[in-house]
Amino acid sequence: MTDMKDKxxxxxxxxxxxxxxxxxxxxxxxxANTSLMTCISLPGELVFVDCGMNIAFAKEFREDMEKHFAKKTSHLILTHMHEDHFMAMEVFKDVKIVAPEIGVEIIKPDVLSPPEDIHIQLAKNAEEYSDSAEIVSTINNGLWFLPNTPYANEMTIGPEGHELVIKVTGGHSKDSSYIYSAKEKLVCTGDNIVSSYAQYVFDPLVIDVYRHWESLDVEHFITGHGSIVDKKFISNVRKYFEELFSTLKQLKKQNIPLAEIATHPDLPEYFGRKEKGWVEGGAMHTKWLEFVIKVWYEKFT
Ligand SMILES: [Zn+2]
Ligand SMILES: [Zn+2]
Incomplete structure (x- = not known):
């Protein structure tokens, strides 16, 4: 049998x-190529967090994990309802698919009656998806459906001492949530933290979320995209946004035009530039960072 550590x-x-x-x-x-899929083994069951967009891969990972742990799957938890995290959920239609109610409501109209041009919309979005053909066939084959276990704000799964606490916080999207395991000293952050490119968050409440995570006894933060980071990374993200907000407020007072804001010399240096994997000028790095800075600048009055 293949060693799971190699795979x-x-x-x-x-x-x-x-x-x-x-x-x-x-x-x-x-x-869509950097989103993560996670398996957490509880005493009598396996729980997965997010499933990406690739049905064949999600199936293989589930089967490998069930073999490795000799347990059956009970839940798939979706951190939020963005396609790159849930399009392969067909693989989990036999178990509870847990998702924030608010996110389920947002995608409901598109799932119940996909817009005529949804295939074209998605296929056009080649900048985000290198495998748009797969998404189109998922939709065409009716393998896109609503999660069967929506929850309002918070939910707990698993036996005493092994609980997974799931909470909706907002931040990256209205329905962004995270999963916390005290036993494994682990948080699955969803897209409120990404390590493969610039952070993509738009709600000031996200600072409180970061602070809360920093207060937990957690060693492993599994991000929405990229890899696993430590608490220092979370602190760096939080400090960056705190500095960014205070600088942007100052610049607003000086009436700096929006077009000049992203390259203003007073802005704090984005810590991610020093992290492994940063590509200066890569579309999802520099471009997203500029976009995020502009959105925040426009928020401050
Ligand atoms: Zn997202
Ligand atoms: Zn994502």
Missing amino acids: YIQVTENVFTTLATRKEFRGDLRP
């Missing part, structure tokens, strides 16, 4: 994670 990233004795994409797309930094 996937083992985070703790009971947790594996992996890029939720086929090998040929690895190293291609488009978002």
